[in-house]
Amino acid sequence: MSVLLETRNVTKIYRPGTRMEVRALDDVSLSVASRSSVAFTGPSGSGKTTLLALLGAMERPSHGQIFFQGRDLRSDSDAELTRIRRKMGFVFQDFALIPSLAVWENITYPLIPRGMSGGERRKLAQSLLDELGLPEKIDKRPHELSGGEQQRVSIARALAGRPEVILADEPTSNLDDAAAVELIAVLKKTHTAGTTLILSSHDPRVLAIAETVYRLKSGRLVATDR
Amino acid sequence: MLGGLGFGPAIDLSRCTLAFDPRLGPVCESQLGPIPGGGFVCPHHACSVFDYSPAVEPLLPRAEATPDATVF
Amino acid sequence: MRLFFEIARTGFAALCLHPLRSGVTICVVMSILVPYLAGVGLSHGIRDVAEDSLRFGADLTVTGIRFGRTVPIPLSAVDAIRQIEGVSEVVPRIVGALSLGKNREPAVLVGLPHGRLPKDVTWVQGQFSDSSGMHEFVVGTQLATRLSLKVGSIIPPFYRSAKGERLSKVVGILAPDAPLWQANLMLTSLETAAQVFDQPDQVTCLLVSCRAGYADQIKTAILRIASPDSSRGTIRYRVASRQELGSLLPSGWLHREGIFNLHFVLGFAVAILAMLVTSGAGLSERRREIGILKATGWQTDEILLRGVVESLLLCLAAASGSVVVAFVWLKWLNGLWIASVFLNGVDAAPSFEIPFRLVPVPVLLAFLISAIVVLSGTLYPTWRAAIVPPRDAMR
Numbered sequence: 144m145s146v147l148l149e150t151r152n153v154t155k156i157y158r159p160g161t162r163m164e165v166r167a168l169d170d171v172s173l174s175v176a177s178r179s180s181v182a183f184t185g186p187s188g189s190g191k192t193t194l195l196a197l198l199g200a201m202e203r204p205s206h207g208q209i210f211f212q213g214r215d216l217r218s219d220s221d222a223e224l225t226r227i228r229r230k231m232g233f234v235f236q237d238f239a240l241i242p243s244l245a246v247w248e249n250i251t252y253p254l255i256p257r258g259m260s261g262g263e264r265r266k267l268a269q270s271l272l273d274e275l276g277l278p279e280k281i282d283k284r285p286h287e288l289s290g291g292e293q294q295r296v297s298i299a300r301a302l303a304g305r306p307e308v309i310l311a312d313e314p315t316s317n318l319d320d321a322a323a324v325e326l327i328a329v330l331k332k333t334h335t336a337g338t339t340l341i342l343s344s345h346d347p348r349v350l351a352i353a354e355t356v357y358r359l360k361s362g363r364l365v366a367t368d369r
Numbered sequence: 370m371l372g373g374l375g376f377g378p379a380i381d382l383s384r385c386t387l388a389f390d391p392r393l394g395p396v397c398e399s400q401l402g403p404i405p406g407g408g409f410v411c412p413h414h415a416c417s418v419f420d421y422s423p424a425v426e427p428l429l430p431r432a433e434a435t436p437d438a439t440v441f
Numbered sequence: 442m443r444l445f446f447e448i449a450r451t452g453f454a455a456l457c458l459h460p461l462r463s464g465v466t467i468c469v470v471m472s473i474l475v476p477y478l479a480g481v482g483l484s485h486g487i488r489d490v491a492e493d494s495l496r497f498g499a500d501l502t503v504t505g506i507r508f509g510r511t512v513p514i515p516l517s518a519v520d521a522i523r524q525i526e527g528v529s530e531v532v533p534r535i536v537g538a539l540s541l542g543k544n545r546e547p548a549v550l551v552g553l554p555h556g557r558l559p560k561d562v563t564w565v566q567g568q569f570s571d572s573s574g575m576h577e578f579v580v581g582t583q584l585a586t587r588l589s590l591k592v593g594s595i596i597p598p599f600y601r602s603a604k605g606e607r608l609s610k611v612v613g614i615l616a617p618d619a620p621l622w623q624a625n626l627m628l629t630s631l632e633t634a635a636q637v638f639d640q641p642d643q644v645t646c647l648l649v650s651c652r653a654g655y656a657d658q659i660k661t662a663i664l665r666i667a668s669p670d671s672s673r674g675t676i677r678y679r680v681a682s683r684q685e686l687g688s689l690l691p692s693g694w695l696h697r698e699g700i701f702n703l704h705f706v707l708g709f710a711v712a713i714l715a716m717l718v719t720s721g722a723g724l725s726e727r728r729r730e731i732g733i734l735k736a737t738g739w740q741t742d743e744i745l746l747r748g749v750v751e752s753l754l755l756c757l758a759a760a761s762g763s764v765v766v767a768f769v770w771l772k773w774l775n776g777l778w779i780a781s782v783f784l785n786g787v788d789a790a791p792s793f794e795i796p797f798r799l800v801p802v803p804v805l806l807a808f809l810i811s812a813i814v815v816l817s818g819t820l821y822p823t824w825r826a827a828i829v830p831p832r833d834a835m836r
């Protein structure tokens with residue numbers, strides 16, 4: 144099985160050189176195989192979000208290397224990192240929907256620079272929403288939706304670009320039980336369809352769908368389950 | 370009509386003759402010192418879009434043309 | 442190319458998505474552009490009226506000087522100047538300042554020989570009587586409003602001369618569409634004016650008409666005359682020709698320096714600051730939005746293109762809005778309040794028609810200025826948010 148993402152001795156230090164310096168990640172090395180599913184768990188502040196952001200090419204590590212499909216991201220320009228982000232779908236913990244845009248625009252906004260027309264985008268958004276069980280919410284604004292619905296819209300956006308990998312940061316932390324169960328089903332289905340899953344969570348139900356679970360503590364990888 | 374009356378942004382003679390009509394008085398009596406940019410402040414007419422430079426040069430007799438009419 | 446338009450379209454959409462932000466931006470830009478356009482429009486309007494005043498005025502205007510200052514001319518000079526070859530007519534005129542009423546309203550008293558007073562002109566309601574015209578006045582619209590004068594009103598004695606005081610009668614009111622300088626005018630006969638100011642046999646200026654081609658020659662001749670004024674020494678003359686006055690007419694707003702431009706530059710700077718502050722108000726939301734775009738695969742230049750389109754549309758809206766508002770304000774609101782800012786002595790609600798003309802150059806400049814203000818106010822923060830890693834912008 145080919146390696147999709149790999150970190151080598153990755154360290155992330157926020158506000159380096161100041162008294163407020165934070166070592167959010169410390170010497171993390173791991174690899175994620177294509178079509179696999181992995182999860183990170185650990186107490187709050189242990190560096191899960193930071194690790195996901197680094198894997199998602201949203202940030203650069205302070206030290207160490209990250210490889211995407213064997214390519215070292217260290218030497219890549221910002222524009223190249225952006226191009227790599229187009230192959231990934233990110234589900235943010237706080238959904239990160241644009242409040243002024245309708246649901247279908249939110250879902251397909253990332254596709255505008257990729258040259259998809261308005262009509263095509265709406266059609267795509269409709270099919271994704273049908274799949275995720277929100278067919279009639281297409282013209283709503285994010286604030287008119289419940290947390291679970293917003294989370295599903297956020298997943299629809301991540302899926303819209305047909306990514307190689309979905310990175311979801313604590314996808315169930317803002318959801319009630321029923322919504323969480325539905326969401327896990329969606330993630331599972333996506334994974335079965337061949338998309339790599341990288342998750343972070345405390346939720347045992349989420350961890351249950353991961354083939355590998357990494358345990359983080361104060362930015363260090365302390366254990367690997369399964 | 371009245372032989373020509375009126376020219377500038379003032380509509381009476383109470384403050385600045387020049388701003389009413391330079392024919393009646395060729396200099397603004399209220400000009401204060403230069404401001405940055407080279408303009409002069411007349412508190413009465415420079416607040417408008419108009420800034421006539423003093424009409425002294427073209428309106429007063431030129432010395433060589435009228436030797437017996439030089440006043441200065 | 443299609444991609445370009447798709448992204449540009451999102452810029453337009455972004456404009457409508459944030460009506461408050463767009464509205465505030467447009468208001469800030471308009472608040473500097475409207476006074477600017479109104480001021481320049483008024484100045485061009487006045488310039489047009491001033492050109493008429495020159496064209497229909499005398500060929501030469503003669504005033505007296507002593508010690509380099511303007512003084513009255515003895516009436517006897519009229520005959521001396523009439524002798525000069527090429528002079529077709531010399532009209533003495535008195536123009537003086539006085540104030541009337543308990544609020545001391547400023548008025549411009551103009552006296553012309555009785556035969557020269559307008560008898561039946563469109564911009565006068567009422568007319569002088571055919572007899573001497575003594576103590577009869579035609580008054581300007583603003584003065585009439587301020588003193589509540591009507592045709593037939595009697596003005597109580599407002600002057601005291603050697604001949605005592607007299608009641609004066611208003612025989613006419615100037616029409617509101619007469620040139621603006623008539624607003625505070627009191628038009629009367631030369632004799633009445635001389636009595637009001639108690640300056641017998643003196644006038645403030647002489648209006649000289651010349652036969653074609655004689656103007657320069659006559660000017661020189663007049664300058665050579667030095668009228669002995671009985672025991673009081675000699676009066677010399679200053680002669681203003683039409684061309685000389687014409688050269689005073691500002692040739693463009695850029696030639697006008699002074700406080701207006703200074704104010705405008707200051708207003709401009711304040712507007713840019715205001716833009717930065719107001720865009721700062723929505724800045725965290727905007728930064729986050731840009732961070733989300735970037736995180737989901739928008740390139741920096743695509744985000745900037747979207748921002749540029751948004752800004753350009755904003756500035757287009759602001760500038761054309763300003764042109765419309767300035768026009769409406771000057772035309773249909775007759776320069777309510779704003780005219781009194783730019784014209785000296787005008788009431789907040791002018792009682793006469795405000796002259797104005799909107800010309801292309803300032804309008805184009807308005808577009809340019811609004812582009813600079815908007816681009817510096819909105820595009821700069823956009824750029825700042827677009828060049829940092831998306832996670833930073835989203836925070």
Ligand SMILES: Nc1ncnc2c1ncn2[C@@H]1O[C@H](COP(=O)(O)OP(=O)(O)O)[C@@H](O)[C@H]1O
Pocket residue numbers: 157158165166167185186187188189190191192193194
């Ligand atoms: N942008 C940042 N600036 C400074 N410190 C940060 C930043 N992001 C995260 N941190 C710090 O890094 C540590 C790890 O944070 P995070 O990755 O969000 O942990 P988790 O997601 O596991 O709760 C925390 O101590 C957090 O305060």
Ligand SMILES: [Mg+2]
Pocket residue numbers: 191192193236312313
């Ligand atoms: Mg987190």
